[in-house]
Amino acid sequence: MARAGDIISYLEMCRIEGVNLQRGMNYRLHSDYSVILMSLRQGAPYADRVEENGKVLIYEGHDIPKTNANLNPKVIDQQAVNPSGTLTQNGLFFAAAIEFKSGKRQAELIKVYEKIHSGIWAYNGIFRLVDSWQELESARLNSGKKLSNPRKVFKFRLELTHSDIINEHAAKWKDIEHNRLIPASVKLEVWKRDKGKCVICGSANNLHFDHIIPYSRGGSSLTAANIQLLCARHNIAKRDKIE
Numbered sequence: 001m002a003r004a005g006d007i008i009s010y011l012e013m014c015r016i017e018g019v020n021l022q023r024g025m026n027y028r029l030h031s032d033y034s035v036i037l038m039s040l041r042q043g044a045p046y047a048d049r050v051e052e053n054g055k056v057l058i059y060e061g062h063d064i065p066k067t068n069a070n071l072n073p074k075v076i077d078q079q080a081v082n083p084s085g086t087l088t089q090n091g092l093f094f095a096a097a098i099e100f101k102s103g104k105r106q107a108e109l110i111k112v113y114e115k116i117h118s119g120i121w122a123y124n125g126i127f128r129l130v131d132s133w134q135e136l137e138s139a140r141l142n143s144g145k146k147l148s149n150p151r152k153v154f155k156f157r158l159e160l161t162h163s164d165i166i167n168e169h170a171a172k173w174k175d176i177e178h179n180r181l182i183p184a185s186v187k188l189e190v191w192k193r194d195k196g197k198c199v200i201c202g203s204a205n206n207l208h209f210d211h212i213i214p215y216s217r218g219g220s221s222l223t224a225a226n227i228q229l230l231c232a233r234h235n236i237a238k239r240d241k242i243e
């Protein structure tokens with residue numbers, strides 16, 4: 001079982017989820033949770049961001065598919081409904097968030113994986129989907145040039161839970177003081193600095209983004225100076241010493 005902060009290959013990620021993951025948004029990939037893939041690297045297609053010191057992830061919805069009729073999806077409103085009338089992934093996640101807000105259901109649980117490097121993914125943990133809305137953003141041409149007329153995009157507010165397992169506790173979890181998401185830019189900086197290896201033994205297997213000073217003891221998630229790569233063996237050895 002993956003723990004938040006674990007670094008895994010694409011194949012391991014697919015093995016854990018039992019499917020070949022292709023899409024970014026996967027509502028109810030399994031009977032009790034959804035899966036989202038994200039990428040914050042420069043040039044990544046969507047404007048995801050980390051807020052409130054790493055407690056909250058704001059995930060952007062997805063564009064309509066690129067086709068011959070729609071050569072630039074970035075100038076077109078993101079859609080909640082397919083031409084066939086079924087809900088898009090945006091629509092499915094949006095409806096779940098609105099039902100949660102109106103008290104009709106518990107928060108949808110979402111496992112979030114993040115691409116940090118080619119073939120290298122970080123497992124960011126289990127999040128609760130607590131809100132969704134639409135925003136106007138400036139439409140962009142393929143060249144990156146911004147157009148003056150805005151378009152509508154979906155935003156999803158995901159709160160990190162403290163849980164490693166999907167259960168009722170995770171769905172209701174509110175006190176998230178013990179866990180923080182490490183922003184992608186920090187992950188990438190640490191990955192490069194530590195050269196994709198455990199800083200103690202040099203192993204390149206079963207790596208984990210480790211807080212040098214734990215978050216619960218005041219250590220920051222937001223600076224590479226407090227994050228290092230450790231293999232599973234040295235990560236567990238360190239945790240045992242602290243606890």
Ligand SMILES: [Zn+2]
Pocket residue numbers: 198199200201202203230231232233234
């Ligand atoms: Zn090691």
